[in-house]
Amino acid sequence: MPTLHWIGKDKVINHHQDVPFRLLDHQYGALADGTQTPKPTGSGNQIIHGDNLEALKSLLPQYEGRVKCIYIDPPYNTGNEGWVYNDNVNDPKIKKWLSQVVGKEGEDLSRHDKWLCMMYPRLKLLHKLLAEDGAIFISIDENEQAHLKLLGDEIFGGANFINSLIWEKKFSPQNDAKYFSENHDFILCFAKSKSKWQRNLLTRTEEQDDRYKNPDNDFRGVWTSSDLTRPEHRDRDFYGITSPSGKVLHPAKGRSWSRPLDELERLKGDNRLWFGPKGDNMPRLKRFLTETKQGVVPQTIWKFQEVGHTQEAKQETNRILHDVASFATPKPTRLIERILQLATDKDSIVLDSFAGSGTTAHAVLKLNQQDGGNRKFILTEMEDYAEHITAERVKRVMQGYAGQPGTGGSFDYLTLGEPVFADGGELNERAGLPGLRQYIYYAETKQALPPLAEAEADNAAFLARHDDTAYYFHYEPNAVTTLNHDFLATMRTRAGQYIIYADNCLLPAEFLTQHGIIFKKIPRDISRF
Known part of the structure; x- marks a missing residue:
């Protein structure tokens, strides 16, 4: 498989392992009635302000x-300046990060090198956060786009690439464009494991159902029809079939039937x-609505009539945040x-780590409202507008x-x-x-810490039991x-x-081995005690 190389790659390829674990500080909970509470809402929905890495x-x-x-x-790396969301890898935050991680070598990077160093x-x-049956969608x-595809192949595996979707983002051409009027973006889709990911069908529209009629009052209901010929001549499939009027019909010159004679006769009899x-x-072959899939297989070209365009997105965001701020590059809900x-x-x-104006949270809440779902969103946003734009939009949507x-x-x-x-x-x-116990x-275990078991509710050191191992943080x-016999006497879990x-x-070491106990020293300075 082709791999992508750029200046600084060797410095960032394992950088995710060096990123410090930070705890999350709860600032407030936002409720649908517009009030805020100092207590966690328990909803599972989160907006996190801080560096997304x-x-x-x-x-x-x-x-x-x-x-x-x-x-x-993510930033498209267009080089444009002055946006509320600065779509440029020369952003001071990115430059500071590069100087710390890549070092002096980062001074010589092109903007494509910087973007790849930032994204990797x-x-x-x-990839670690994604479920085995999950998928990631990336706008670009x-x-x-070409760099991102190779980057995704390397991280998610080329075999897990699903498709490159084309979103028609504009409804009118740019007649002043220098070369071509660009009216689409890409959305690259990768699965964590392609064999385990199953996409849903899209809901059928009224327009699609209106194509089905029943001119012959067939008891099986409404139907549409499809051609029964193929655009090539095959001797074995070039034959005559007798119509109800007694007329013998043959395919046009250069074509042939797409089915053998016995099958067409069977379909005719039915x-x-x-x-x-x-x-x-x-x-023509009748296809009954009752026999079709209860949905539509998605196509790779998404027209603006179906999913919106950039102008719609801006108008929508301005209606919500009209008295707060404008946002130049939102996506339509x-x-x-x-x-x-x-x-x-x-x-x-659902996770969005480049949250921007909060469109993903808006879409989650809207879809839950439509189908009674309980989807949960997690947004991260590093820019200073995380509260007065991202969170504010979500509050108003609620x-x-x-x-x-x-x-x-x-x-x-x-916040971090x-x-x-x-x-x-x-x-x-x-x-x-609480944060130390969770970490x-x-x-x-690489598992989330579950609620404290009732059997050990009186033992503050007990964490949980996993794979026949009990964990304690004394x-x-x-x-x-100190781990001694007095502490062992407080343990309840077998x-x-x-x-x-x-x-x-x-x-003694012999006692630990005999009873299946592994002691781990807490890494802290205890000299002050």
Whole structure:
């Protein structure tokens, strides 16, 4: 498989592993009635303000392998300046990140090198978050489409590429274009595992159903018809068939029937051939609506009439945020709805790590309102407008805007908090006990920490039991903890193996081995005690 090389690749190929684990600080919960609460809503919907690379890393303990659908609209790398969403890899935040990760070599990178350096570790983390039966959809234009395809092949696997979709984003041509009037963008789709991903069918429209009629009052209901000839001559399939009027019909010159004679005779006997109202036309195959799939297979070209265009997106966003700010590059809600219809079920988790104006959350809430679903959204946005544009739009969508009824719902607004580890490698105790417990369990099991079991509710050190192993984090912020017989007496869970974190261990190695206990020293400086 061809691979893509660029300056700085060797510096970022494993950078996702070096990104620090940060905890998420809850700021407030937003409710559909417009109020805010200091307590988490419990909805599962989140908007996270902070660098999306660190935000994605912070999501791993709870969401690795659980996200059903990812949509991202990353910078297209057009070089344009002055937008609210600065679509340019010369953005100061990106330049600072490159100087820290790539080093002095980054000063010589082209804007394509910079864009690839920025995207690679983010896609690696998105791959980790994606469920085995999930898929990612990435909007892009000509500037980086070819690079993105090769990048996706490398990270997700070329065998997991689904397709390149074409979105007709404009409804009028640009007559002042220098070369061509560009009226489409691409949406690249990759699955985590193509063999496990199953796309949904699109809902049939009234227009599609109106194509079915029943001129012969067939008891099987309305039908449409299709041609029964192929555009080539085959001797064995060039024969005459007698119509109800007694006329013997042959394919036109250079064509032949698409079915053998015995099959056409069988279809004729079952009244599945239509010879026209007088019974003397070339036969066509009747296809009954009741026998079609209860939906439509999606095509790779998405017309603006079906999923919206950029002007519609701007008008929609301006109606919602008319008194707050404009947003230059939103996507139409109908476009994201189409993706969600294809790639989610009613309980899916949806992630957008380049959230922009919050269109993905809008689409999730709208689709839930339509079908009674309980899809959950997670948005991350690094820019300063995360609260006054991204979150504000979602609040107004929940409440209702410009005559549109509210969708209902709620979400939690979070920011990036303390890293789990301090610069010296020791546990960052400012992170707080809940976050440390969650991280330790994830580091051991790659699973989200479940609620505390009732059997161990009186033991603050117990984390959970997983794969016949019980995990304990014996930690106190202001005291040294010890694994000894007194602590063992507090343990209630039976398991084949025990992994216990503490500051010290007073039990003999032979005893630990005999009882299936693995002691792990908490990485912190206890000299102050």
